[in-house]
Structure formats: structure tokens, C-alpha cells
Amino acid sequence: MDQADLVIFLRLADSGSLSGTARTLKSPKSTVSRALLRLEMEIGSALFDRSTRHFRLTDTGKLLLPYASRAVHDLQEAQAIIDGYAGEPRGLLRINTTQSFAQGIIAPMLPDFLDRYPELTVELTTDSNYVDIAREGIDIAVRVGTLPDSSLIARRLPPVELWLCASPSYLSRSGVPTQAAELHGHRLVVREAPTSWVFQDGQTELTVQPRGSAIIPDAAAQKIVLEGGGGIGFLPSYLAAPALTAGTLVRVLPSLRRESIELHALYPTHRSMSAKVRAFIDALIVHLDTVKPTSSRD
DSSP, X not given: OOHHHHHHHHHHHHHOSHHHHHHHXXXXXXXXXXXXXXXXXXXXXXXXXXXXXXXXXXXXXXXXXXXXXXXXXXXXXXXXXXXXXXXXOOEEEEEEEOHHHIIIXXXXXXXXXXXXXXXXXXXXXXXXXXXOHHHHTOSEEEEESOOOSOSSEEEEEEEEOEEEEEOHHHHHHHOOOOSGGGGGGSOEEESSSSOOEEEEETTEEEEEOOOEEEEOOOHHHHHHHHHTTOOEEEEEHHHHHHHHHHTSOEESSTTOEEOOEEEXXXXXXXXXXXXXXXXXXHHHHHHHHHSOOOTTOO
């Protein structure tokens, strides 16, 4: 059955007249009449009693009515969803990430993103733990680090460099290490304990077992401690770079490299990538590229 014919059937059932339906749909009466005839021929039974000037549903018409209504509604809803995925990003976009990534990357990019997509409303929430994004109605989550086993769809993003940093005040007080082994004599800020710091020095791999003077899982909190002269520690480059520019932190042992950390965008398996999610991921990748610092900076 044709959707347009079903719409005409529903309008005719509501108005009870050809002329009323034609006015509502802004179509000629002949168009309405032909649509009704097509439906009745398909079904093989009259849908309206035409014995009076007012069209009344026959028993067959009454049976068809709820199914036609549901079919039209479902088709219209499907079209709206398709338009939403393929068309201009609009509506509510719910994003979840860690506090440090929200602070260092997402919040700075939002003004331009919202200017570009004025029909979007963004709700940004932060959580240090993995949340059930399907249950919470999250459209997209950005996660830093290795992913746990999950049924979520993961889109790999550019990885994040880790930089060893300290404040100028700490280094002037405690000295500047010139090789990895000297870190044992410094106050170190770590994310977890016990842990290992594995460095790449050219073709040589070096491993340091830091004895953390402070154990702080949150990178944003680590940054505050380091800027306050709390010691030496690793920060994601997106948090460290602004502090380096401001002079509140400096690189330590910049020639040593540590393995970058993974970055992923996640969304539920039961949702295709909508236009708003696609637009956000595209904008995020561009922003990550524009803020990507040079690894030689110290």
C-alpha cells in the first residue's frame, strides 16, 4: 500500500468528506477519489459507506484504520530518523568523558562547534569511571586509555602523548634530572601504584619503577599538584601544552618517549552514527590535530 494513499484514507476517515479531505491536503478532489479507489481495489472491499453525503467507515475500513495509522506513523518516524542521520545535525547531543579531557579538549572546542551547528544543544557530563552510556542515554563517550571489553562501537581517535613535566619552582629546588635513573631521587606524582614507567631512548628501552610520593588517578588534579611544585609526573599533552605555554610547567627529559595512550569515541551498538555524532567526531579529530603540540617543545 502506498503511504500517500494511506494518509488520504486517514484524513478521509477523520473529515468524512472528499471536499474536506481535499482542502486539508490541498489536493484536487479527483486525487483523493483515485487514492481511495486504489486502496479499495488492493484490499478488495469498500472502505467507506457512500450511501449518504457523509463518508462513514465500513467494517473493513474500521479494521484497516488502526493499522493504517500505525503504518503511517512508523514510516514518518523512520523518515525523520533518516533525515536526522543524513541531514543537518540538530537536537540534543549528550557527551560523556573524563574531567581532564573535557577541560583540556572538549570545552575549548565547543564555542566553534556550536557556532557551526546552531540547531544543536550539547550536554557535556564527566565521569572518572566507565558509565553505561546506553542506559544513561549518552550519544557519545570519549575515553582515554585502554578500553575494557564492551559491546559498544568504538571509533579510534588520534592517540595522546604523555609528557613528563614539573614546575620551574620544583626543579630549581630539587634539581633537573638529566637521565631516567635520576628520577629515583625525586618526588614523583603517579596515577596508580605500583606502576612502571617505560621510556624509549632512541632504540633503547628504559624502565623506571617510580616510588610515588603522590598517587592521583585524575589527570586534571595531577596538573594542579605539579604546577604547585608537588613533584615530577606525566600529563596528557593536551593538558600539559597550555601550562608549558604559560610557563607554569616545563618538560623533563623531553628526549625520552613514552608510549602514547589510546583515545576512542564510543556509541551504543543499537544506534547508527547519527549526523550529530558524526559531526562531533569530525570536529573533534580536526581540533585534536590543530592543538597537537610539537613533541620537541621543552
